Amino acid sequence: MRRGLHDFSFTFLARAATIATALGTQSCLAWFLGPAGRGSYAICVMYTAILTTLFVVGCDVAGLYFVASRRFSIPEGITNVLIYGGLGSVAAMLVGFGVLHSGLPFLDKASPASFRLALILIPVNLFSLIFLNLLTAARRFPQYMLVSVVQGVSQLIFVFFFVRIQGGGVNGALFGILAAGIVTITFTLVLFYREDGAVFKTPNISQLKEMLHYGARYYVAKISNMANVQVGTLILALFATREEIAFFAVAIRVTIQVMIVPDTLTLVLIPRSARDREGKKELVARSARLTGLVCGAALILLVIFTRPLVVILFSPAFAPAIPLIRIISIGVLIRSASKVIVPYLIGTDHPGIASISVGVGMLVNLGMLLLLLPLIGLSGAAVAVTAGYLAGAVVILFWFSRLSGLGVGEIMIPRRSDIFYMISLLKRGKRGVPTS
Numbered sequence: 001m002r003r004g005l006h007d008f009s010f011t012f013l014a015r016a017a018t019i020a021t022a023l024g025t026q027s028c029l030a031w032f033l034g035p036a037g038r039g040s041y042a043i044c045v046m047y048t049a050i051l052t053t054l055f056v057v058g059c060d061v062a063g064l065y066f067v068a069s070r071r072f073s074i075p076e077g078i079t080n081v082l083i084y085g086g087l088g089s090v091a092a093m094l095v096g097f098g099v100l101h102s103g104l105p106f107l108d109k110a111s112p113a114s115f116r117l118a119l120i121l122i123p124v125n126l127f128s129l130i131f132l133n134l135l136t137a138a139r140r141f142p143q144y145m146l147v148s149v150v151q152g153v154s155q156l157i158f159v160f161f162f163v164r165i166q167g168g169g170v171n172g173a174l175f176g177i178l179a180a181g182i183v184t185i186t187f188t189l190v191l192f193y194r195e196d197g198a199v200f201k202t203p204n205i206s207q208l209k210e211m212l213h214y215g216a217r218y219y220v221a222k223i224s225n226m227a228n229v230q231v232g233t234l235i236l237a238l239f240a241t242r243e244e245i246a247f248f249a250v251a252i253r254v255t256i257q258v259m260i261v262p263d264t265l266t267l268v269l270i271p272r273s274a275r276d277r278e279g280k281k282e283l284v285a286r287s288a289r290l291t292g293l294v295c296g297a298a299l300i301l302l303v304i305f306t307r308p309l310v311v312i313l314f315s316p317a318f319a320p321a322i323p324l325i326r327i328i329s330i331g332v333l334i335r336s337a338s339k340v341i342v343p344y345l346i347g348t349d350h351p352g353i354a355s356i357s358v359g360v361g362m363l364v365n366l367g368m369l370l371l372l373l374p375l376i377g378l379s380g381a382a383v384a385v386t387a388g389y390l391a392g393a394v395v396i397l398f399w400f401s402r403l404s405g406l407g408v409g410e411i412m413i414p415r416r417s418d419i420f421y422m423i424s425l426l427k428r429g430k431r432g433v434p435t436s
Contacts, residue, residue: 014141014148019257021152023313025159026253029173030246030314032163039242040110040170042249044118046233051096052122056088058215058351060130065214065346066207067137074138074192075201080211081130083203089123096122106237109245110170117174124181131188143191150187155180218351232381235369240378248381250314251324255332258298261291262339281404284344285411292337293414299329324382331386337412338393341400353399361392 029038059081067077096119100112107115128151135144158179162172193199232252236245302309306325310318338357345354365388372380401408 014145016260017145017149018152019260021149021156023257024156025152025176026250027313028156028160028163030250030318033170033173035243035246035317037170037242038249039244039246040114041173042233042245043106043109043237043242044114044170044174046230046237047096047115048118048121048125049230050234051092051119052089052126055092055095056085056126057212058218059085059088059211060126060133061218061346061351062211062215063130064133064137065351066211067134071210072207073201074134074196075198076204076207077134077137078131078189078192078199079201079203080207081134082127082200084208084211084215085126085130086123089126092122093119106234109237109242114170114174117171117178121174121178121181124178124185128181128184128188131185131192135188135191140191140195147184147188147191151180151184154183214351218346218355232365232369232385235373236378236381239373244320244378247318247321248324248378250310250318251321251328251382252385254309254321254325255299255302255328258295258302258329258332259336259339261294261298262336281344281400281406284341284400285404285406288337288340288411289414291340292333292412293419295333295336299333303329320378324378327379327382328385331389334386334393335389338389338396341396341411344400344404345396348403350399350403353403354396357392357395357399360395361388361390364388364391 029041033041062084063072063077063081066072066080067074072080097116100107100115132144132147132151135141135147155177159173159176162168162176162179166172168175189199232248233245236248240248303326306322307319310322310325314321342354345351365384368384368387369381372383374380376383397408397411400406401411404411
């Protein structure tokens with residue numbers, strides 16, 4: 001357990017550093033691009049995310065699972081994700097380039113040059129994410145923290161340089177993200193080379209087939225999860241102004257920062273669930289309860305201080321995002337608690353259930369969005385996000401209860417012992433006392 005606290009601490013610090021630098025980057029984008037430019041940037045990022053998810057077929061999660069379960073060595077994992085992800089990235093870029101000539105309505109929200117830069121971001125963003133997460137699969141959490149800090153700081157520096165100093169606008173922002181991604185990939189591969197002595201292996205067709213099979217089962221979850229985040233921006237891209245897109249994008253960006261807790265626990269729990277026959281069900285349930293408590297407290301503070309936060313970080317021009325943040329906070333709390341259960345599903349070889357849950361959430365999100373957006377505008381988009389998160393959480397909770405044998409109350413109702421347990425862990429970790 002002490003090792004688990006050690007891993008969580010390094011991963012949490014890495015995520016905290018990432019959030020701090022990410023908020024700095026978002027602040028630069030808001031102040032220097034303004035609502036219209038920030039809206040164009042959001043459309044380009046959405047375009048990259050959609051194409052990546054559609055054509056990469058769960059490569060990131062598959063690579064993480066096979067390395068975490070020790071079915072692949074690090075060199076085998078890197079080789080396989082490079083082939084798997086590389087082919088998907090090429091397909092995504094080719095299709096994306098073709099779409100640029102289709103005349104679709106959202107293409108007028110940013111320049112052709114910006115969309116072309118967004119296409120180049122596809123493999124860079126993909127491999128920077130995969131290689132970074134492979135460090136957690138190998139349980140090299142101090143290195144994960146180091147690379148995360150390097151990634152966040154370099155992104156902030158490059159964006160400031162290309163947008164503010166060079167005056168590159170939206171294209172400068174995309175150049176900054178591209179440069180930071182290249183730094184992350186290079187640094188991570190160097191660390192792997194130093195630790196493992198080799199980074200690449202001869203490709204193995206059977207391993208690639210295994211990855212494809214696993215990734216395909218998680219594919220619906222990847223698509224639906226992307227849709228839950230991007231569908232609002234996509235629909236707004238068809239019907240709203242660039243400024244309205246920017247307000248919604250900022251609201252999403254601010255609220256999901258609270259997910260540092262479930263994101264950290266997810267990375268720490270996946271290797272443990274993958275190596276345990278019962279998927280560490282009690283640990284996962286307790287983590288879900290504690291996540292709900294911690295994120296709930298953080299979101300209450302966010303709701304209270306939303307106005308000064310938005311005005312200071314993003315400028316008074318982004319004040320229309322304030323009510324959206326308060327609505328989406330409810331959905332993020334629900335998503336935070338339920339997301340911690342996903343490592344159990346991935347680690348016990350049930351990725352299809354995660355796909356179903358996120359697929360249900362995506363359909364609810366889309367349906368509510370189409371219904372409410374014409375009636376109440378941007379607030380309807382925020383309500384739709386919350387409804388989608390709730391629907392997905394219900395599915396996850398149902399299946400976790402069924403597979404683990406734990407009752408819904410056992411999983412979700414906080415206990416006094418949870419608080420004492422966490423306090424005890426912190427005290428033991430501070431004193432360096434081994435725990436079971």
